[in-house]
Each structure stands twice: as C-alpha cells, then as structure tokens.
Amino acid sequence: MKRAxxxxxxETLNVTINNEGKVVTEKGTVLEEGSxxxxxxxxxxxxxxxxxxxxxxxxxxxxxxxxxxxxxxxSNTLIGHNQKTYQPDNIDFMHYECELVVVIGKExxxxxxxDAMDYVGGYTVGNDYAIRDYLENYYRPNLRVKSRxxxxxxxxxxxxxxxxxxPHNLAIRTYINGELKQExxxxxxxxxxxxxxxxxxxxxxxxxxxxxxxxxxxGLAHVYPGDEVIVEVEGVxxxxxxxxxxxxxxxxx
Amino acid sequence: MxxxxxxxxxxxINLQAKAPFEVALEGGLLPAVNGAVIGVAxxxxxxxxxxxxxxxxxxxxxPPKTPVLHIKxxxxxxxxxxxxxxxxxxxxxxxGPSLGIVIGKKAxxxxxxxxxDYVQGYTIVNEVSLAETSxxxxxxxxxxxxxxxxxxxxxxxxxxxxxxxxLAIKTYINDTLCHETSSNQMIHSxxxxxxxxxxxxxxxxxxxxxxxxxxRTESLEINTGDVVMVEIEKIGRLVNPVVAE
Numbered sequence: 486m487k488r489a490x491x492x493x494x495x496e497t498l499n500v501t502i503n504n505e506g507k508v509v510t511e512k513g514t515v516l517e518e519g520s521x522x523x524x525x526x527x528x529x530x531x532x533x534x535x536x537x538x539x540x541x542x543x544x545x546x547x548x549x550x551x552x553x554x555x556x557x558x559x560s561n562t563l564i565g566h567n568q569k570t571y572q573p574d575n576i577d578f579m580h581y582e583c584e585l586v587v588v589i590g591k592e593x594x595x596x597x598x599x600d601a602m603d604y605v606g607g608y609t610v611g612n613d614y615a616i617r618d619y620l621e622n623y624y625r626p627n628l629r630v631k632s633r634x635x636x637x638x639x640x641x642x643x644x645x646x647x648x649x650x651x652p653h654n655l656a657i658r659t660y661i662n663g664e665l666k667q668e669x670x671x672x673x674x675x676x677x678x679x680x681x682x683x684x685x686x687x688x689x690x691x692x693x694x695x696x697x698x699x700x701x702x703x704g705l706a707h708v709y710p711g712d713e714v715i716v717e718v719e720g721v722x723x724x725x726x727x728x729x730x731x732x733x734x735x736x737x738x
Numbered sequence: 739m740x741x742x743x744x745x746x747x748x749x750x751i752n753l754q755a756k757a758p759f760e761v762a763l764e765g766g767l768l769p770a771v772n773g774a775v776i777g778v779a780x781x782x783x784x785x786x787x788x789x790x791x792x793x794x795x796x797x798x799x800x801p802p803k804t805p806v807l808h809i810k811x812x813x814x815x816x817x818x819x820x821x822x823x824x825x826x827x828x829x830x831x832x833x834g835p836s837l838g839i840v841i842g843k844k845a846x847x848x849x850x851x852x853x854x855d856y857v858q859g860y861t862i863v864n865e866v867s868l869a870e871t872s873x874x875x876x877x878x879x880x881x882x883x884x885x886x887x888x889x890x891x892x893x894x895x896x897x898x899x900x901x902x903x904x905l906a907i908k909t910y911i912n913d914t915l916c917h918e919t920s921s922n923q924m925i926h927s928x929x930x931x932x933x934x935x936x937x938x939x940x941x942x943x944x945x946x947x948x949x950x951x952x953x954r955t956e957s958l959e960i961n962t963g964d965v966v967m968v969e970i971e972k973i974g975r976l977v978n979p980v981v982a983e
C-alpha cells in the first residue's frame with residue numbers, strides 16, 4: 486500500500502496510490518495530477534542523520550562517527566512532491582541530499598535492536614537540501630543550514646514496510662535536469678535502519694509519523710534557480726522538486 | 739490575561755484567567771503552548787563568557803557568527819505539576835530556567851522594529867538537559883528526552899508586561915533558592931531573536947522560543963525526589979517534581 490496526503494479543494498485528504506500511480510481518495514475517486522497539491526506524507530518529529538555514509542564522510546573530510554550524529558528539523562521546512570524550494574540570494578553552495586526516510590508505524594520506547602523493524606511503518610524519499618554557506622561546522626548543524634522554509638521535500642507517498650523486504654540494498658539516485666548526479670546504495674549506511682530506530686527510541690518515545698532521514702551518499706553538486714531535481718530511492722519512489730530564486734519565492738507569498 | 743490549557747474527556751480546553759489565584763494549580767495543566775519549541779543556545783552572557791576561550795581555540799577557531807538554535811521536540815513538553823523523568827545512568831541532569839516567548843501571529847521575515855508585534859505573550863520554561871560535553875554536536879541526546887521541557891503554567895499577554903527584557907528569574911529546588919538570573923542577560927534580544935529565526939523559519943501561532951538558558955553549574959542540578967520551581971518576576975511560578983525514568 487502507498488499512502489499520501491494531498492491538498493484538494495483547500496482540504497487535506499489522506500489518499501492512496503493505485504497500481505497506475507494515480508491518487509485515489511477515500512471515497513474511491515481517482516484524481517488527475519495537477520488537480521491537487523502534494524503534501525508531506527507524514528507529520529511528526531523529523532530526525533536527520535549527518536554523515537551516515539562513509540564515502541560522504543570522506544567527501545566532506547570527516548571521520549565517520551562512532552555514534553549516530555542526529556539532528557532535528559522543524560516542520561516549517563517540509564514540503565511535498567512537485568513543490569518549489571527557494572535558494573537564498575548571495576549564496577554559492579546549495580546541495581541536494583537524496584535520502585531514504587524511515588517512517589515510524591507505532592509508538593516505540595526503549596526498543597531492542599532485534600525488535601526494531603517491527604516499529605517501522607514504511608518508507609519514503611527525502612531531499613535534505615543544505616545551504617553550506619551557512620554551515621558553521623563546529624556549532625551544530627545549524628537550523629539556518631537545514632531547517633529553512635521549503636528546504637526539505639519529502640514524499641510523494643509512504644510505501645508500507647512490508648513491500649520493502651530489504652531496506653539495506655536500495656539504489657539511491659539524484660538527477661538534475663535529467664542528468665544523473667548522485668548514485669549510491671543504502672547497503673553503505675554506517676548505522677542501519679534497526680540501529681537508528683533502537684538508538685532513538687532509547688533516548689525518547691517515538692510516535693507514528695516520526696521520520697528518520699538516514700543520510701546521503703557521496704555525489705554532491707550545486708543547484709541553481711530553474712533546476713529540476715529528482716531524488717529517487719529504488720522501489721520506494723521518485724520525488725521531484727524545482728529550485729526558485731528568493732525573489733520569486735517572496736513574490737509567491 | 740493568563741492563558742492556560744487543561745484536558746477534559748480527552749479534549750484540550752483553552753481557559754483564561756485575570757489573576758494567578760484564579761487558576762487551580764493542583765495539577766492537570768497541559769503545556770501552555772502546543773506549537774514548535776525552538777531554543778536559542780549560547781544566548782546567556784555568563785554562559786557565553788565561560789566558553790569564550792574555547793570558541794577561539796580548535797576546533798571552533800571563532801565564536802559563532804549567528805544565534806545557535808536547537809529544537810525541543812513535543813515528547814519533551816509537559817505542563818505545570820507533571821513529573822520530570824530523569825535517567826539514572828546518564829550523569830547529571832540540570833534545570834534550565836528561561837523566559838518563553840510565545841508567537842501570536844504568523845511571522846515570516848519580520849524586522850527587529852516590528853518583532854514584538856508578533857508576540858502573544860510570555861511563559862516560563864524549564865529547559866532540562868543532561869550535561870553537554872560538546873557545544874558543537876547536536877543536542878538531541880541531552881535535550882530531547884521525554885518530559886525534559888516543562889512549559890507553563892500559563893501564557894501572560896505581552897500587553898500585561900512593561901519590560902520582558904528585565905525580569906528576575908529564580909530557580910528553587912525543594913524550596914531553596916539555588917540560582918538567580920535575569921532576562922536582561924540575553925546576548926541577542928527578544929526582537930533580534932524573532933527577526934533572525936523568522937528570516938528562514940516561518941513561525942506559526944503557538945510556536946515558542948526559549949530565550950536562553952544560563953550556565954548549568956551544580957546549583958541547577960536536579961535529582962530524583964526533588965521539586966524544582968522556576969519563578970519569573972511578574973509572570974509566575976512553574977513547579978515540577980523530579981522522578982526516576
């Protein structure tokens with residue numbers, strides 16, 4: 486089952502995606518693309534793994550961490566499929582980051598490693614844009630880098646965990662304007678899905694809809710206004726998004 | 739006016755009072771706000787001074803250029819009277835007295851000059867934390883544990899306070915005054931903090947900013963069996979017992 490949330494006639498609807506990839510409402514109506522707005526498919530806490538692929542750590546000249554390096558995003562940053570992300574004026578380093586996102590399916594507290602996968606409800610795709618100009622490396626992954634309005638596309642939908650038998654062998658790809666720019670595999674995760682669920686649940690209570698962005702492999706490239714960016718996780722989904730200028734964004738408000 | 743929340747038959751009820759004594763404080767109060775809670779780290783003068791030498795050494799090399807923010811997730815939020823649950827095997831736990839700034843209307847890219855127009859009012863926060871060994875790593879493990887952010891008992895309308903930037907903040911543990919500070923110790927003012935955050939995060943009604951917590955010394959350490967009370971002049975008192983997780 487694939488589940489999504491959309492805005493249709495100014496109403497938020499929970500919908501499913503049928504075998505043809507079409508959105509179907511709870512009443513069974515099939516909606517055409519363009520007649521609705523995709524929303525982030527879940528609501529909850531958004532955890533993000535920094536440097537969770539060894540190759541990405543090398544790319545950023547970091548030593549791989551010995552404990553998950555987790556930070557949080559606030560909900561203002563999340564947007565759905567086919568939406569726009571604005572690039573601040575006067576910056577040079579805006580990077581996409583294609584990520585497998587784990588969605589928690591039931592309340593999880595102090596979960597053992599061997600039970601952790603029982604708490605995964607499903608998976609989706611995230612694009613964790615970073616404005617690296619604002620990164621002050623030694624003062625935490627600051628929210629100005631990572632939690633900006635429109636800076637975290639997620640979706641289009643959640644696919645049930647049962648349909649992804651092995652989340653640790655999925656190809657990860659990013660395309661800019663149709664050109665493949667980033668390619669990796671979730672088999673290279675430093676801390677895998679059960680480890681992350683167990684680790685976080687031993688710090689705090691996780692609740693359904695919480696999201697864990699699992700990190701990105703190497704292959705960073707700059708993006709610019711006008712670029713169409715597609716992030717894809719094999720078997721999970723393809724998430725499209727467009728970069729616009731800050732001026733165009735402000736005019737759209 | 740004081741705005742507080744309670745629960746009846748699983749429904750959240752918003753209530754108002756004109757004076758503190760009109761509110762029953764025996765318990766049952768919910769966190770006074772229910773939006774996102776964003777903390778401003780390193781926003782206290784004494785705390786900042788204590789780290790100044792470190793800031794200029796490796797790996798930092800220079801002090802932070804902009805306010806450093808963190809998030810207190812909703813699992814941390816509790817109301818007046820609810821128990822702070824602390825782990826037994828994670829080292830010392832500290833209270834974090836602070837003024838809470840509550841947003842009253844959607845704030846996107848507001849200027850310092852207009853920032854106070856976006857404030858509904860003020861509340862009391864106890865931003866509980868484990869000791870932080872590093873100021874350059876994300877604070878999730880130290881700060882986002884369940885119950886680590888009491889908020890309340892109410893939100894006092896901004897119009898009822900002449901000067902939110904000059905209020906005495908006192909912390910009592912088991913009725914003993916253990917720590918004193920003031921909202922005048924902020925490095926970045928309320929206006930600056932709102933303008934900075936809203937330059938890239940759209941703040942919604944009910945969101946709250948933790949203005950800044952002091953240096954966590956032994957005087958703010960809390961232990962199982964304690965009752966901790968944060969008092970902010972003119973706003974009120976936030977009381978929470980401490981129990982083992």
